[in-house]
Amino acid sequence: MTAAPELRRALVVEDDVDIRGLLVQILTREGFEVAEAATAKEGLEKARAGADLITLDLNLPDGDGVEICREVRTFSDAYILMITARTDEIERLTGLETGADDYISKPFSPRELVARINSLFRRQSRQAAADVANADERQRAAEVQQNLLPREKLAVRDYELAGRFRPSRSVGGDFYDWYGTSDGLHLTVADAMGKGMGAALIAATVRAIMRSVSSQPSLDTAFATAARATDADLEQTSSFVTLFHGRLEASSGTVGYVDAGHGLALHVAADGSVSRLPSSGPPVGAWPDQAWPSGVVTLGPGDSLAIVSDGLLDIYETVDQFTVAVAEVVASAASAEDACAVLLGMADVPEVADDVTVVILRRSPA
Secondary structure, three states: OOOOOOOEEEEEEOOOHHHHHHHHHHHHHOOEEEEEEOOHHHHHHHHHOOOOEEEEEOEEOOEEHHHHHHHHHOOOOOEEEEEEOOOOHHHHHHHHHOOOOEEEEOOOOHHHHHHHHHHHHHHHHHHHHHHHHHHHHHHHHHHHHHHHOOOOOOOEOOEEEEEEEEOOOOOOOEEEEEEEOOOEEEEEEEEEOOOHHHHHHHHHHHHHHHHHOOOOOOHHHHHHHHHHHHHHHHHHOOOOEEEEEEEEEOOOOEEEEEEEOOOOEEEEOOOOOEEEOOOOEOOEOOOOOOOOOOEEEEOOOOOEEEEEOHHHHHHOOOHHHHHHHHHHHHHHOOOHHHHHHHHHHHOOOOOOOOOEEEEEEEEOOO
């Protein structure tokens, strides 16, 4: 069964009876449902009812077509074809600057009119096809990004580990990653500058590089090697990445870490007290020839390490307020997974326009 063609609506705003009749006849023949108006006031009223195409005379008895065009553009994205006897270039430009899509001068041939209209709608069809393709591409990218996140819980005796990620768009520049080692685990939380596809590509690159240096025994050497490997890509894209990378020795609770401009890693003690881990230096890619000395934090029984991206900062006036709020959630939650869920839920407000990532590592109570 052949689908019926989509109905297209046209509005002819023209005070000359003969020209208006000709336009109605041509557009009807081209498959449009046509409404007509002889004045600016009537044209605006009918434009508000909806149209895909508006032919608009520049000279109307109760208004100028340029002003009508400006008004229509405040509520409609219909194609506007201005029809006029004025042919000087200044008025052509003036009309187009108001939002008109094309001009045709009187007298015009029906063939030229049809060609111009068809050209406008071909552009629409191409744009619609491009929009569909872009939407499919974004969906595939989102699926790839989700698949790059840890898909299974990592079982480390006496520890809980949980993570959540919510991109501000279909894809985002945040990511988190973890994997087990012979004596514990490695974890990474990063935020590539920007949003959308470009930031997501940078994040995927950083993830791969951080994994490639995981076998190096020295945390300082591994991080320096990874930073050098990302420098060229970050410089070429004029970007940078804030990055927290930690290595847990499970038997002692010691976490060696490097914080490159992240600054939002919190040590939440079992009693609810909190301290923010100091940053080791600027974001990766911000300045050349940087070094990031590693730090150490020890998780006692019942302690947690919470790493949160800066998206959640948007709902707090200061970092101190943010720190206290996150610590209260982490300390009171029944599990690391519950804490992640609550923190991500807190970000579900209009004030948060950025990606949000939360990773929590909790040592079991004694």
